[in-house]
Amino acid sequence: MPITGFWRSAVLGAKESTPFCVSTFLFGILFGVAATASGLSLFLGLVMSGATFSASAQFAAMELWSHPLPVSAILLSVFLVSSRNILLGLSITNHIDGHSLLTRLVCLGLLSDPGVVMVLRASRSINNLGYLFGYGAALWVSWVASVWLGFAFSNVFTGADIGALAFAGPLVMTCMMMLFVKGGRGHKLAWVVSGISALLMAMVGLEAYLILPVAVMVGIIPILMQLGGSNE
């Protein structure tokens, strides 16, 4: 049965976000611990988490958190790690029509990687904007609650080997990638080309912030060639 209403789709999105809420929860606790170690107060940590709602951006900011604050460097770093959001926004251009621009811009504040993956992996009769909103809202609640817990119980984690979890981000991304791969609506050649080009750039020691845009541009070449070929 198709679910076409905004709020019904939002509820569906919130329900389907549960698996990623679990990993978000873990990252939130880690962020709370890291923020406590950096000297951020609970109030400001919650303001940051509620307003930013981005693990990668917040961890990037915390890495540079020192006194006096290197504000420009922090903002540049946050922009670079968040630049993939631009690609996410581009990818859903044709999927969230039927609402006012204001509604779309408000809902995009809760844009999340797994939410976009779930919208793109399969064609369903749902209100995609509502789904993205519900998905993002559930992740937001999980994120803010877990950051609070991280602050509250930071002493428990003192001395724990949190550095061992540095690879946790790529693991969660791999889960998302597998959803794409199994979704069957993919552009597998583009993904493989992006992956190979990213590997080559990593091998020659290119800076991480350059690898993302270049690998994505190289990855879409096969699709552009396909489009060009079908045009002739």
Add this chain to the structure above:
Amino acid sequence: MSEQSGELGLVLLSIALVVYLTRIAGYLLGQRLRHIGRLRPVLEALPGCALMALIVPAVYRGSLIDLSALVFVVIVMWKWDNIVAATFGGLIILLSENSLTEWLHSLT
């Protein structure tokens, strides 16, 4: 609230603003491009390309334990599509890095 807290709050809100702008910028750019209907497959391929561009270099720079965790995640996702089991199993492997490294050393 002290003056310092006020300044910190301003920096934190600037961070939030930068992230929000990245969230809407792609969509607004896409609105400009959407009349080129043939670009749709290109736009939809972008998140997958971005994920690959982030995962592959991390794997290249990672340790053997990181690679083991990744293989575990891929197998669980491929066979059972279970995100929670894949994530938790992978994290347990990462957290056991020290023990596993000691065990591997004891074998050699």
